[in-house]
Amino acid sequence: MASSKHLLRFLPFELIEEILIRTPAESLNRFKWTCKQWYDLITDKRFMYNHLDRSPERFLRIDDYQTVQIMDPVTGIHKDSPLPDVFRSPHSFDSMVHCDGLMLCFGGHPIYDRERDIDLAVWNPVTSKIKRIEPLVCYSKSDYFGIGYDNTCRHNYKILRFSGPLSFDDPEQCEIYEFKSDSWRTLDAKFDWYVDPQCKGVSVKGNMYWIADTYVLSFDFTMETFKNVCVCPRTRETKRLGCFSGDRLSLFLQDVQHGDEEVSTEIEVWVTNKVSDGGVSFTKFFNVTSPQLPLLQYHTDMARPGYSIGNHKIIMAWCEGYVKEDDDKWCACITFYQIDQGGIRKQIETGLHGSHYSDPFICSYVYVPSLIPVPD
Secondary structure, three states, rough: OOOHHHHHHOOOOOHHHHHHHHOOHHHHHHHHOOOOOHHHHOHHHHHHHHHHHHOEEEEEEEEOOOOOEEOOOOOOOOEEEEOHHOOOOOOOEEEEEEEOOOOEEEEEEEEEEEEOEEEEEEEEOOOOOEEEEOOOOOOOOOOOOEEEEEOOEEEOOOOOEEOOOOOOOOOOOOEEOOOOOOEEEEEEOOOOOOOOOOOOOOOEOOOEEEEEOEEEEEEEOOOOOEEEEEEEEOOOEEEEEEEOOEEEEEEEHHHHHHHHOOOEEEEEEEEOOOOOOOOOOOEEEEEEEEEEEEOOOOOOOOOEEEEEEEEOEEEEEEEEEEOOOOOOOOOEEEEEEEEEEOOOEEEEEEEEEOOOOOOOOEEEEEEEEEOOOOOO
């Protein structure tokens, strides 16, 4: 019987392309070395973006600054790989923003608290390529960062750095980094609201979005301007802005009832229409009411939960909490949840660590694996 390798030689190339475009990015990263014809196809921009637009979401987190964990939220199966050396001490990254499979990583040294001790890098977890981005002058711990692209040329990726608010009375510097020129330039862009420090922002269809006061603030990487997109629903103690269905915003809200034991009985999920529409507004998608809801952010000093909202009104979240062991010691428990309107549908414990409450926690993030290259 002929081997599958030999059979592929006789298939029409259009059929091979259709097979490969349905293949996970991690496998394609290996398969591109099969032959020159496959390499040319898999590294072609048209193919890469078509593949990216079909790829399903994954969750990513860094465990104890040692291991990269990537999870399929549908199956709950996660795989571990070593953390790249560039992410290890004395360099560390405690926040990330995703755009087209590229992770913009930023954060300070986990021990020192110097105001200007920030690292910035772009990382593709599939190809393992990392590029450290040097500052124009310096980075500050009060900085906000975002990543996106010019809608007239999708592969023209840019990074935004600012300290807010940027007003005419208080002209803080705003900067843009362009991958194609490998350089920063200053930008005269203004807005009048304080960005929520707990909101690290989300990149959707090439633009960045943050919660700022009672509004959702956006930055358009094509026009290189800020604007208030829409009014934000009344926020709760836990609030997270995310991407929904690839082209909309989602807002996760959870109240916490304080007492002898912190509990939650309600979660709200809001979504917008397409961000490319002329007027963007939030509509309540669904809510979950149950006496047994997990706290997806157990404490404000702990990691922000990574979450994704499914089209069938399902919340998928990967987060950290605390559990008490038999010896009355507290441990940090990493748990993946699927929650629908009836409450917890699935709960998978993916890690358990000795209590290290004072240490910085690494959040989990939703991203889409891709072959988009990190520029040299």
